Amino acid sequence: MTDNVSEASWLSVLADWTVSLMDVIGAPGAGLAIALENLFPPLPSEVVLPMAGLAASRGAFTLAEALIWTTVGSIVGAFALYGLGRWLGTARLRAVAARVPLLHPEDVDRTVAWFAKHGGKAVFFGRMIPLFRSLISIPAGVSRMPLWRFGLLTAAGSLVWNAIFVLCGWFLGESWHIVEAYVDVVQYLVVGLVVVGVAWFVYARIRALLDSRRDPAAD
Template sequence: MTDTTVSLVPLRSTSGSGEGQSWLTSLADWTVSLMEIIGPVGAGVAIALENLFPPLPSEVVLPMAGLTASRGSFTLFEALLWTTIGSVVGAFMLYGLGRWLGAARLRAFASKMPLLHPEDVDRTVAWFERHGGKAVFFGRMIPIFRSLISIPAGVSKMPLWRFGLLTGAGSLIWNTIFVLSGFLLGENWHIVEEYASILQYVVIAVVAIGVAWFLYSRVRSLLASKREGDRDGSAPAPRDA
């Protein structure tokens, strides 16, 4: 087996300096070490953990599987197979969390939150029942959402076979892109992570704008209801759906 200490030196030398980069380098080193110790199963374990903890970037974990495969520790096919298995396993764990939470618990939670309504849960579940297939498939190729999309799938009780098939298909496409990048780029794997970070920042910005707009709209609605109630000399009007 290739000596782990020697094989990890190029990763440190190409990652640059800085606190964020040092964290990514440590993650890359750990991922490669895991794969070189227990083989392609390590790639599956790493990507399953990435699904459970979205802050762990698949844009780093997956190229490491390709890089390790390029060094001969295992084959490219094994890297793709086990990363996809890991993606599906991690997704099913979050799906189970969604099934356990259920719409009833989420409605109860929403009723206790100042800016949330139980009807928000109903609308989300209804939307997912109409578009859940596309959401799961394409969601597996969007940073952050690729993990979180499994929870509403569980809440809406999407059939297990359908969820597994869509998750596996979407994950295979995403995994193939990044595993092949690591396999072909070799020690220059960090190039793909730099470009993938742009997509992640775009997703975060879109989510932040969406949340800000939701809060603005909901607060404005509550204030309008309060003003209307004051003018009528009665209790505020019921909350918007």
């Protein structure tokens, strides 16, 4: 019960802060909030975006401005993380992987190769998946996806995601919380799949390590 109250209080503070920001600088405030959400994934866009739609419905700015500025904020935040990935680069990540237990430099090579082949779809659809919305920008930078392509795919995917939640705030008004229940289900599903994937990876690597120790020739 305490956790639910704390979460509700935290979201209320965030919602109030977002509204205050938009009251002070208008639609660019929504863009700034979304840019920060990209850099700090724990900040939920599912709260910020409906507040932008709600403010637009009250006449603080137009619906078009809400959509444009939130999408601009998404692009700015995404390019910041893209820059981080580009700075890290394949060589640095390979060096890190060589020092981390259960990881191999070849894992980085395979990931970069996969992203080179499927990166376009990953960036576009990744912008609509909680948690991965921000993180997908880093491998795009590591693989050095062309800036124009990354920007275009990020803008398109972000516009779709932003429009859904901005319109929820626009049409639902003060009842925008209705959408939270559905978003929570998606978030739990994504987190669950990530946990299962990581657990399977660790299990497979440990099993391979033990097998190689029993039979060095197999390694």
